[in-house]
């Protein structure tokens with residue numbers, strides 16, 4: 116907040132053209148914010164920009180001239196002019212730290228950095244930047260255009276102004292906010308991932324088939340989809356990474372990742388994004 120009112124975000128850099136990064140790009144462009152997309156893979160950027168354009172033009176309510184609002188590049192230097200950069204690269208701390216070290220020198224000093232991490236410590240990631248006070252977690256839910264919620268996570272050094280700008284950005288997108296302290300997997304995934312892991316244990320132990328487990332939880336608990344289907348949507352690599360953060364962060368056996376989840380990830384069966392997980396999407 117300033118004397119002139121809330122600070123509006125006019126340009127967003129998105130790091131990672133995966134399922135989350137593309138969703139964040141889509142909702143930001145829809146809100147009239149300029150988006151610069153960056154990924155290590157040039158193919159992913161080209162495909163991603165096509166997908167975002169297609170999604171926006173499918174949305175009949177929008178008649179935005181998006182051509183000047185969405186750009187992509189495989190050079191991180193092109194994020195230099197952004198007001199806010201949201202990192203949505205693979206859930207791996209070493210990758211994220213490396214991205215921040217390359218990003219910080221090219222940003223303007225007042226720019227904010229956010230991470231979309233599902234589970235990693237915001238305080239520790241902030242330490243890999245030159246601006247821990249201007250760093251926070253902006254955790255979108257999947258699929259971003261559909262889900263109403265954004266979970267905001269403050270690290271120990273995040274300033275009140277940074278938090279308020281992020282609240283303002285969420286409002287620009289028309290999203291609802293909940294706020295979590297910086298603790299392993301925050302609120303939503305602290306609750307949801309152990310449920311998914313338990314469903315995988317039930318499958319592993321032969322308690323029920325994939326269909327029986329999903330049907331039971333979907334209809335029995337009135338969830339929009341079963342936990343195994345949800346795991347496929349999240350990505351099994353991301354599910355495993357979150358369970359490992361919970362397991363290590365709390366040193367509690369109740370968060371032990373199911374061996375069947377580990378096996379699927381080792382097989383490269385990562386869910387919908389690779390065409391195969393608990394269900395077959397090929």
Ligand SMILES: NC(=O)c1ccc[n+]([C@@H]2O[C@H](COP(=O)([O-])OP(=O)(O)OC[C@H]3O[C@@H](n4cnc5c(N)ncnc54)[C@H](O)[C@@H]3O)[C@@H](O)[C@H]2O)c1
Nearest residue numbers: 131132133134135154155203204205206231232233257349
């Ligand atoms: N999948 C979900 O349901 C979900 C929900 C909320 C948050 N998240 C978080 O969002 C982040 C991304 O998840 P996703 O599901 O989009 O993964 P994804 O596998 O679909 O996409 C990850 C992207 O990051 C890119 N990438 C990898 N290393 C990079 C680097 N060094 N620089 C730039 N780009 C790089 C990859 O090329 C890929 O395009 C993760 O931190 C994840 O925990 C995921």
